[in-house]
Amino acid sequence: MPRMNAEHIRPLFDLPRDLAYLNCAYMGPMPKSAAAAGQAAYDQRQRPWQLGVQDAFFDQPEALRAEAAKLFGTESDNIALVPAASYGLATAARNLDLSADQEILILAEQFPSNVYVWREAAARSGAKLTTVARSANQSWTDAVLQAIGPKTAIAALPEVHWADGGVVDLVSVADGLRAQGARLVLDLTQSLGTAPFDISAIRPDFAVSAGYKWLLGPYTLGYLYVAPEHQNGQSLEESWIVRDGAEDFARLVEYADRYAAGARKFDMGERSGFQLVAPALTALEWLNGIGLENLAPALRDRTRAIETAVRPLNLYCDTPDRAAHYLCLVLPDTAPSDLAARLAKRGVSVSQRGDRLRVTPHLYTDDVDIDRFANAVRAELT
Numbered sequence: 001m002p003r004m005n006a007e008h009i010r011p012l013f014d015l016p017r018d019l020a021y022l023n024c025a026y027m028g029p030m031p032k033s034a035a036a037a038g039q040a041a042y043d044q045r046q047r048p049w050q051l052g053v054q055d056a057f058f059d060q061p062e063a064l065r066a067e068a069a070k071l072f073g074t075e076s077d078n079i080a081l082v083p084a085a086s087y088g089l090a091t092a093a094r095n096l097d098l099s100a101d102q103e104i105l106i107l108a109e110q111f112p113s114n115v116y117v118w119r120e121a122a123a124r125s126g127a128k129l130t131t132v133a134r135s136a137n138q139s140w141t142d143a144v145l146q147a148i149g150p151k152t153a154i155a156a157l158p159e160v161h162w163a164d165g166g167v168v169d170l171v172s173v174a175d176g177l178r179a180q181g182a183r184l185v186l187d188l189t190q191s192l193g194t195a196p197f198d199i200s201a202i203r204p205d206f207a208v209s210a211g212y213k214w215l216l217g218p219y220t221l222g223y224l225y226v227a228p229e230h231q232n233g234q235s236l237e238e239s240w241i242v243r244d245g246a247e248d249f250a251r252l253v254e255y256a257d258r259y260a261a262g263a264r265k266f267d268m269g270e271r272s273g274f275q276l277v278a279p280a281l282t283a284l285e286w287l288n289g290i291g292l293e294n295l296a297p298a299l300r301d302r303t304r305a306i307e308t309a310v311r312p313l314n315l316y317c318d319t320p321d322r323a324a325h326y327l328c329l330v331l332p333d334t335a336p337s338d339l340a341a342r343l344a345k346r347g348v349s350v351s352q353r354g355d356r357l358r359v360t361p362h363l364y365t366d367d368v369d370i371d372r373f374a375n376a377v378r379a380e381l382t
């Protein structure tokens with residue numbers, strides 16, 4: 001088992017001692033090793049003649065695809081490299097049928113990347129976009145299971161709601177959808193890389209994650225799972241590098257009809273982006289080295305310790321089935337609307353989402369951070 005105490009992990013990150021960074025759901029800090037890999041890639045860009053074509057254009061992206069595949073619990077063939085969650089979700093929308101008498105399910109206050117694309121799909125097809133709300137004390141799972149019906153064609157869901165940290169039990173939701181012949185599209189941006197993902201039980205049609213939060217990678221590189229049955233579908237763009245024979249740069253105008261295998265045809269243009277691939281690969285190797293099965297309990301320990309530290313202040317999480325890595329604290333009516341900004345002045349980085357304070361630690365979070373957070377909240381709220 002890798003050493004996972006904050007005391008061992010913290011030095012791997014560039015985190016100042018006078019800051020409690022509890023904002024991984026906003027943006028994960030890249031490990032120092034990942035930043036160094038990115039800097040080396042930029043350095044190398046000064047000397048293009050030194051770039052190994054096979055390595056830089058093909059082997060490194062493949063190595064990254066393989067690491068990303070481990071997070072999803074699948075093979076490299078099912079993964080595409082994409083710039084953003086919205087890109088992956090647009091790929092899904094482009095490849096799923098919808099008719100005017102059908103509906104798409106989304107959650108209330110879902111992240112906009114997984115909303116706008118379905119509004120557009122609904123407007124184009126005449127299908128209805130149904131927003132599933134949950135009542136107090138109801139889990140997202142129960143709310144979604146209640147909403148699934150014979151008209152449901154697509155459910156476009158997260159695994160963890162970005163604003164309240166509630167989990168959608170994807171195994172039962174996927175079963176409910178399959179019973180109606182409906183499709184499942186997932187935005188895993190707030191969960192992938194924090195716990196094992198049971199792909200064989202969930203069997204989504206498409207699942208995407210941005211790479212700059214829990215995956216600790218650079219901005220503008222994410223990962224899209226495409227189920228084998230959709231791999232003959234249409235990509236958003238026609239990149240040359242995902243065509244057969246692209247390795248031979250001298251013969252690119254011998255245009256090829258065939259694509260590289262599996263989900264690679266859905267790769268974004270310029271997917272080899274050296275300065276992105278190098279740090280992303282380093283970050284994912286690190287996460288996979290720790291092991292997703294070890295991460296989930298360790299992250300739960302951190303959020304529980306934070307919960308315990310603020311309980312005397314009457315701050316609590318009221319979300320049923322909260323995710324292990326995600327703590328959304330209900331704020332009292334008297335809390336200042338700029339609480340997050342005030343906490344930042346006290347060296348605490350968290351996010352305010354509606355009437356909740358979103359506190360998202362990682363393995364680098366230690367007791368000093370947790371004390372700093374509790375003291376800062378006490379000073380602002382009492």
Ligand SMILES: Cc1ncc(COP(=O)(O)O)c(C=O)c1O
Nearest residue numbers: 084085086111113162189190210
């Ligand atoms: C649930 C969720 N999905 C996606 C994103 C980012 O989306 P995109 O990669 O489309 O910018 C975020 C960012 O906060 C998010 O919380």
